[in-house]
Every structure is written in C-alpha cells, then in structure tokens.
Amino acid sequence: AQSVTQLDSHVSVSEGTPVLLRCNYSSSYSPSLFWYVQHPNKGLQLLLKYTSAATLVKGINGFEAEFKKSETSFHLTKPSAHMSDAAEYFCVVSAQAGTALIFGKGTTLSVSS
C-alpha cells in the first residue's frame, strides 16, 4: 500500500529565508512523487515531480526536491521564501501507472515580512 506523511502541518518562515517542507513516503513499488501547491480557494498547481529519473528535481518558482530512497523522503526546499509562497503544499505519491494519487495531509506555509 502507498502512503505519504507530511511531517509538519504548519511551517512559518520569514521572507528571504530558506523553506523546508518535509515528506516521507511508503510504497510497495517504485513510486512517482509530486509536490502540489494550493492557494486559498484555488485549484492545485504542480510544483515538481519525480518519476525515477534524476533524484534532485527542480520545479517552478525556485522550488526543488530530492528523492532519497534510503530515507524514503522527498522533502521540498526553496533557498529564499517570498510572500507569494504562502499557501498549502501537498506531497503526493502514485505507485503505479494509471493509479490515482494519494495526498498527504498538507503543510500550511506562512511567510512573514
């Protein structure tokens, strides 16, 4: 069975400081992993995805994530937070082609000036 655990429900950072959103996964198969962002009352936007290619994945808006099989982790990072990064972030796993996505509970990122 597949599952994903987001270790922090809420992360607060100051503008210009690094962002780290943590995610651990469990999968019986080689997983595909995603990070999505959701702004208030908006749909989901794909930030980046890992599908068994390079373990360091670069996404949009300066975000990146590293797939670490030994740690079963897929943490999301950004060197310098911007006010517009404040949103809900979901770590997502899909274990097999064509299967539905399994969402983590989400991490709320707050950015203060």
Added chain:
Amino acid sequence: GAVVSQHPSRVICKSGTSVKIECRSLDFQATTMFWYRQFPKQSLMLMATSNEGSKATYEQGVEKDKFLINHASLTLSTLTVTSAHPEDSSFYICSARAQMYEQYFGPGTRLTVT
C-alpha cells in the same frame, strides 16, 4: 500545458435537490478522470475513478447512488450529487489523465447546501 475546467466554480443549492458538476479536458483527451473531495483545511480524498465508456470505480465509503459519475466522452466527466444535504457541502476537484502519471487538475467547485 494541459487545461482542465470545471463548471460551475461555485454552486449553492437547497437541501434535497441535485446538482451536477462538469469536468472538461480542454486540449487533450482524457481516458481517465478522477474526482476528489476536500473539506476545509483538509487534504484531498479520492472519491472515484472514471474511465471513458465504463462505470466509475468508487472508493470505500463513497455512496455510488449519491455521487453519480458519468464519463461519456474523452473530454467530459460529470459528478451529480443527488438529494444533497448540508454535510455534502465541500470543495470538489476533478483531475484528468492523458499520459502515464500525469494528472491535470481542475480549479474546483465549491458546493454549499443550505
């Protein structure tokens, strides 16, 4: 990139009535569409998976007679909430898949049942 639309974006209906939500893939053919439900400040929960031309597969605990899903064409899937009640109020999001692993999400529909 691929675009998925949902209509309506917001709907308010009275308890006991039915409401239909449409999900369309605008520039690609979606062989599979997914319907999710999101309660306030919570994650997305998969409700059902629909493949074009066949019956939808519902997740455990989702009432198939209450949430009717139709995927009549490669670009359209509909979710009908029948005999809606206030507890059905939620944010409903669809996604459409055209390639392996690649799902594109619609903007969501906010349903309020009064």
